[in-house]
Amino acid sequence: MKLCALAKAAVKKVAALDDATINSALLAMADAIEGKATEILLANEKDIEAARGTVSDVMIDRLRLTESRIHAMADGIREITKLPSPLGVTLDKSTRPNGLVIEKVTVPMGVIAIIYESRPNVTSDAAALALKSGNVSILRGGKEAYNSSLAIVTAMKAGLSSVGVCEDAINLVSDTTRTSSYELMRASGYVDLLIPRGGAGLIRACVENSTVPCLETGTGICHIYVDADADTEKAISIIENAKTSRPSVCNAAEVCLVHKDIAKDFLPKLKEVLADKRAAAGQTPVELRLSEDALKIIDGTPAGENDFDTEFLDYVLAVKIVSSAAEAIEHITLHSTHHSDAIITENTAVADLFTKEIDSAAVYVNASTRFTDGGEFGLGCEMGISTQKMHARGPLGIRELTTYKYIIRGNGQIR
Amino acid sequence: MKLCALAKAAVKKVAALDDATINSALLAMADAIEGKATEILLANEKDIEAARGTVSDVMIDRLRLTESRIHAMADGIREITKLPSPLGVTLDKSTRPNGLVIEKVTVPMGVIAIIYESRPNVTSDAAALALKSGNVSILRGGKEAYNSSLAIVTAMKAGLSSVGVCEDAINLVSDTTRTSSYELMRASGYVDLLIPRGGAGLIRACVENSTVPCLETGTGICHIYVDADADTEKAISIIENAKTSRPSVCNAAEVCLVHKDIAKDFLPKLKEVLADKRAAAGQTPVELRLSEDALKIIDGTPAGENDFDTEFLDYVLAVKIVSSAAEAIEHITLHSTHHSDAIITENTAVADLFTKEIDSAAVYVNASTRFTDGGEFGLGCEMGISTQKMHARGPLGIRELTTYKYIIRGNGQIR
Numbered sequence: 001m002k003l004c005a006l007a008k009a010a011v012k013k014v015a016a017l018d019d020a021t022i023n024s025a026l027l028a029m030a031d032a033i034e035g036k037a038t039e040i041l042l043a044n045e046k047d048i049e050a051a052r053g054t055v056s057d058v059m060i061d062r063l064r065l066t067e068s069r070i071h072a073m074a075d076g077i078r079e080i081t082k083l084p085s086p087l088g089v090t091l092d093k094s095t096r097p098n099g100l101v102i103e104k105v106t107v108p109m110g111v112i113a114i115i116y117e118s119r120p121n122v123t124s125d126a127a128a129l130a131l132k133s134g135n136v137s138i139l140r141g142g143k144e145a146y147n148s149s150l151a152i153v154t155a156m157k158a159g160l161s162s163v164g165v166c167e168d169a170i171n172l173v174s175d176t177t178r179t180s181s182y183e184l185m186r187a188s189g190y191v192d193l194l195i196p197r198g199g200a201g202l203i204r205a206c207v208e209n210s211t212v213p214c215l216e217t218g219t220g221i222c223h224i225y226v227d228a229d230a231d232t233e234k235a236i237s238i239i240e241n242a243k244t245s246r247p248s249v250c251n252a253a254e255v256c257l258v259h260k261d262i263a264k265d266f267l268p269k270l271k272e273v274l275a276d277k278r279a280a281a282g283q284t285p286v287e288l289r290l291s292e293d294a295l296k297i298i299d300g301t302p303a304g305e306n307d308f309d310t311e312f313l314d315y316v317l318a319v320k321i322v323s324s325a326a327e328a329i330e331h332i333t334l335h336s337t338h339h340s341d342a343i344i345t346e347n348t349a350v351a352d353l354f355t356k357e358i359d360s361a362a363v364y365v366n367a368s369t370r371f372t373d374g375g376e377f378g379l380g381c382e383m384g385i386s387t388q389k390m391h392a393r394g395p396l397g398i399r400e401l402t403t404y405k406y407i408i409r410g411n412g413q414i415r
Numbered sequence: 416m417k418l419c420a421l422a423k424a425a426v427k428k429v430a431a432l433d434d435a436t437i438n439s440a441l442l443a444m445a446d447a448i449e450g451k452a453t454e455i456l457l458a459n460e461k462d463i464e465a466a467r468g469t470v471s472d473v474m475i476d477r478l479r480l481t482e483s484r485i486h487a488m489a490d491g492i493r494e495i496t497k498l499p500s501p502l503g504v505t506l507d508k509s510t511r512p513n514g515l516v517i518e519k520v521t522v523p524m525g526v527i528a529i530i531y532e533s534r535p536n537v538t539s540d541a542a543a544l545a546l547k548s549g550n551v552s553i554l555r556g557g558k559e560a561y562n563s564s565l566a567i568v569t570a571m572k573a574g575l576s577s578v579g580v581c582e583d584a585i586n587l588v589s590d591t592t593r594t595s596s597y598e599l600m601r602a603s604g605y606v607d608l609l610i611p612r613g614g615a616g617l618i619r620a621c622v623e624n625s626t627v628p629c630l631e632t633g634t635g636i637c638h639i640y641v642d643a644d645a646d647t648e649k650a651i652s653i654i655e656n657a658k659t660s661r662p663s664v665c666n667a668a669e670v671c672l673v674h675k676d677i678a679k680d681f682l683p684k685l686k687e688v689l690a691d692k693r694a695a696a697g698q699t700p701v702e703l704r705l706s707e708d709a710l711k712i713i714d715g716t717p718a719g720e721n722d723f724d725t726e727f728l729d730y731v732l733a734v735k736i737v738s739s740a741a742e743a744i745e746h747i748t749l750h751s752t753h754h755s756d757a758i759i760t761e762n763t764a765v766a767d768l769f770t771k772e773i774d775s776a777a778v779y780v781n782a783s784t785r786f787t788d789g790g791e792f793g794l795g796c797e798m799g800i801s802t803q804k805m806h807a808r809g810p811l812g813i814r815e816l817t818t819y820k821y822i823i824r825g826n827g828q829i830r
Contacts, residue, residue: 012748012772094793100782102792109804110774188622192804207603207626213805234827241829333427355822357427359525367515367825376830377517377821378509389524389607389818390628391806403804406792407770410782412649414656415791 001183003171004190007111007136010168014136015108017165019085025165026081026128030074032159033124033152037070043151044120051118051144058248062119063145073121073152076381077128083380086399087134101409106402108134110192113184114383115206117198118142123149127156127170129383133401136169138191140184142198143176150174185210192403195396197384200311215391217384220250220339221311222369225328225354227345228259232266234366235344236273239317241368242342243274243286248313250385251340251372255308255318257328263321264297271298274317284315291320308335325350329357336360339387340369361387361394416598418586419605422526422551425583429551430523432580434500440580441496441543445489447574448539448567452485458566459535466533466559473663477534478560488536488567491796492543498795501814502549516824521817523549525607528599529798530621532613533557538564542571542585544798548816551584553606555599557613558591565589600625607818610811612799615726630806632799635665635754636726637784640743640769642760643674647681649781650759651688654732656783657757658689658701663728665800666755666787670723670733672743678736679712686713689732699730706735723750740765744772751775754802755784776802776809 017025033040044065051063092104112135114126123141130137141149153172160167173180184191185206194214196206206214224242226235242253258266274286288300289307300319307318308331322328325343332341342364343354351365362372372394374382379397386392392400432440448455459480466478507519527550529541538556545552556564568587575582588595599606600621609629611621621629639657641650657668673681689701703715704722715734722733723746737743740758747756757779758769766780777787787809789797794812801807807815 011774015774016771096791096793100786100791107774211622213803215805231827237827237829245830351824356431359426359430359522360820362821362823365822365824367823367828368830370830371515371823371828372821376511376515378511388628390630393818394821403808405775406777406787406809407780408777408782408786409766409780412646412652413782413786414652415660415783415785 001173001180001187003138003173004111004187006168007138007171008190010136010166011110013166014131014169015134017134019087021163021165022085022131022134023081024163025160026077026131028163029128029156029159030077032155032162033070033074033077036151036155036158037067040070040148040151040155041065041067043147046147047145055144059118059144063148065120065148069121073124076121076125080128080132080380080398083132083398085132086402091404098413099411100413103407104404105407106404109401109403111136111138111190112401113138113140113187113191113194115140115181115184115194115196115198115202116142118144120145120148120152122197123152123172124156125381126383127153129381129398129401131169133398135401136171138171138173138184140173140180141176146176181205182209185212185214188212193401195383215384215386215396216388217386217396218250219311219337219387220252220385221255221309221335221337222251222253222339223255223257223332223336223341224253224369225257225322225325225332225341225343226259226262226266227325227343227347227350228261229347229350230262230344231346232262232269235266236269238342238344238366238368239270240273242370243317244278244315245370247315250311251369252313253317253369254310254312255320255335257320257322257331258294259325259328260321260323263294267294267297267319270319271300287316289316289318293321294319311337325353329354332358337387339385340364340372342367342369361385416588416595416602418553418588419526419602421583422553422586423605425551425581426525428581429546429584430549432549434502436578436580437500437546437549438496439578440575441492441546443578444539444543444571444574445492447570447577448485448489448492451566451570451573452482455485455563455566455570456480456482458562462560462562470559474533474559478563480535480563484536488539491536491540495543495547495795495813498547498813500547501817506819513828514826515828518822519819520822521819524816524818526551526553526605527816528553528555528602528606528609530555530596530599530609530611530613530617531557533559535560535563535567537612538567538587539571540796541798542568544796544813544816546584548813550816551586553586553588553599555588555595556591561591596620597624600627600629603627608816610798630799630801630811631803632801632811633665634726634752634802635667635800636670636724636750636752637666637668637754638670638672638747638751638756639668639784640672640737640740640747640756640758641674641677641681642740642758642762642765643676644762644765645677645759646761647677647684650681651684653757653759653781653783654685655688657785658732659693659730660785662730665726666784667728668732668784669725669727670735670750672735672737672746673709674740674743675736675738678709682709682712682734685734686715702731704731704733708736709734726752740768744769747773752802754800755779755787757782757784776800
């Protein structure tokens with residue numbers, strides 16, 4: 001891909017920028033996006049026209065830009081300028097007995113490629129995060145948003161150019177077929193890090209086919225375990241929030257495990273809040289898929305074979321009764337995607353056991369799984385949520401887009 | 416592979432061990448290796464008998480164990496017990512405006528698989544490093560060393576067992592054909608990190624085929640740039656050390672770049688030390704593969720097309736004259752494998768330019784590239800040298816065998 005060579009050629013120039021220059025480039029990008037709002041909205045209208053009828057209403061909504069969404073994109077970039085630079089940070093420094101001074105310093109990755117869904121705002125977020133961390137970005141967005149992304153990238157490049165920064169710091173892939181995704185996965189020597197964002201199919205394709213280092217993101221089968229010593233009110237409010245505040249996202253809860261000692265009291269309350277009250281208020285009720293013993297306590301759909309291994313991304317919650325915290329931990333260990341899992345309990349010892357044994361990127365005590373998010377974690381914004389263990393786990397902020405090198409200073413040492 | 420399931424089942428038990436227990440297990444492993452020295456030497460003799468005539472003398476030497484090498488293996492394990500635990504370290508802790516306390520804590524990876532060459536000592540090093548960092552290891556060593564590795568692993572397992580630690584913490588793959596390597600590369604859900612050690616072919620096979628997170632190690636085309644402002648004596652001594660102290664290893668120098676202003680004075684001295692003096696002393700002289708302009712100054716082999724892109728691992732050094740530090744940086748950027756590269760100069764500004772612009776795991780000023788090594792860096796020992804940028808760069812010590820998780824404590828927070 002020609003773009004890969006352009007991107008690689010820009011690495012040295014971008015790595016040489018200091019943080020003040022990067023910030024002025026980011027501000028210029030934000031201004032340019034607002035300045036070109038009319039052009040961006042026109043391009044977006046074209047995308048929406050073409051997409052109408054071929055994709056769901058939810059997707060059309062994600063695709064749609066408005067004046068206010070464009071301002072939000074620009075403000076998102078401005079927010080990033082307020083973050084301290086993740087570059088040039090000395091992680092370690094030591095003087096060895098032979099006098100060598102070994103320093104471990106953060107540096108950019110080089111070229112970061114992102115394959116993402118048809119969401120125009122990701123185009124500006126990803127480009128800005130990559131630039132703040134000294135990287136060149138290759139953006140491969142979904143085909144439905146291509147015209148919008150092109151207009152946004154054109155504006156951002158104009159912004160870069162206005163402050164004398166190399167336009168090739170940001171690169172948009174024009175081929176939105178699978179071919180370009182596969183090319184990026186195999187672009188060894190050009191792409192230092194590939195981040196696939198999107199559905200399970202894309203992630204799997206990257207894991208299966210990628211020869212470049214690749215960060216798995218996303219899939220979240222998040223659990224909430226309501227312990228025997230749970231505060232019932234907290235539990236209900238947390239589950240309601242984790243399930244219904246935004247069911248389509250990866251940090252939404254999909255499974256609720258309830259300790260047998262409180263199940264009889266707790267399950268009817270859960271059903272009341274998630275199903276009955278919502279239905280009465282004209283909101284989509286949550287469909288409860290219940291294990292056999294739970295079905296003896298409340299009404300609901302009998303849980304099928306796959307219901308404890310499914311990321312519903314919908315108003316559906318699988319519910320199971322467990323006989324102990326240990327059984328809950330065992331279930332989660334077996335079924336979790338290692339994204340975010342929570343325990344609700346007032347018992348510190350049980351909470352400590354849970355946080356020690358659950359092997360997920362984010363393990364919660366008495367809080368909603370919905371907090372797994374770069375902004376909520378104080379990282380600024382994020383490039384996605386890593387569900388693998390290598391390199392970075394959880395929200396990928398600017399720090400996670402860097403690597404390090406060792407600089408060793410001597411005066412003639414030999415070994 | 417049945418072994419993968421055994422390994423995965425042991426993860427929780429090994430992760431639950433505290434550092435004192437891990438250290439006593441390591442000491443018991445070391446004692447058991449010494450206690451079973453006779454059995455290990457017998458097994459090794461069998462390996463050597465079988466390998467004789469099929470592999471090189473150098474490889475036979477690497478394969479051979481002696482009483483003193485067995486003690487060295489045991490002592491290597493004992494050294495690891497002196498390192499502080501890399502687990503349970505709080506990397507970050509913050510209280511968010513909503514009261515959530517977010518803590519980022521180091522934890523084991525889980526299962527680490529290592530595919531390595533026929534060197535029995537790697538069996539004990541790798542198992543010990545993995546255990547110290549709370550991980551279960553799957554060891555897939557070269558077929559020539561299988562009997563030796565089996566005897567070592569049998570001893571180590573007896574050591575584990577003697578202090579009540581689960582024997583499945585260490586697993587040796589009995590199938591030494593390619594099939595087992597490919598199975599490990601595709602063992603998604605079982606292997607959390609795969610480390611291939613060995614030749615370029617193995618590394619490439621892992622990069623091409625692996626669906627599990629994989630850390631590229633090894634290949635080192637290391638450069639030494641002798642600047643116009645170099646101290647000639649330091650330069651000669653460093654190049655001699657980097658080239659001849661152990662030519663078969665990845666941190667040995669393969670290419671020397673010399674600034675044109677000093678080439679006429681420097682090259683004859685280089686040739687004298689690397690070639691003439693060594694020949695006179697009955698040592699293997701270094702073959703110099705010279706660029707055209709260098710050939711006008713000293714005698715040597717004309718450099719061929721690939722000589723600046725080859726990891727010789729032998730008494731061969733490619734030599735080229737450059738007209739500036741910038742040209743040296745450009746050459747290295749194009750030809751380096753991003754392992755270790757050095758500049759020899761007394762000019763601080765040029766040294767700073769070099770350390771800033773060279774994008775390698777280890778960048779040296781006035782020291783030998785041979786220092787890129789876990790022990791030399793103060794990491795204890797190492798599992799290999801990473802040449803990729805994701806997760807870890809340079810020597811892989813116990814810290815690099817861990818990941819982290821976020822533990823978030825709240826009192827009912829919802830988003």
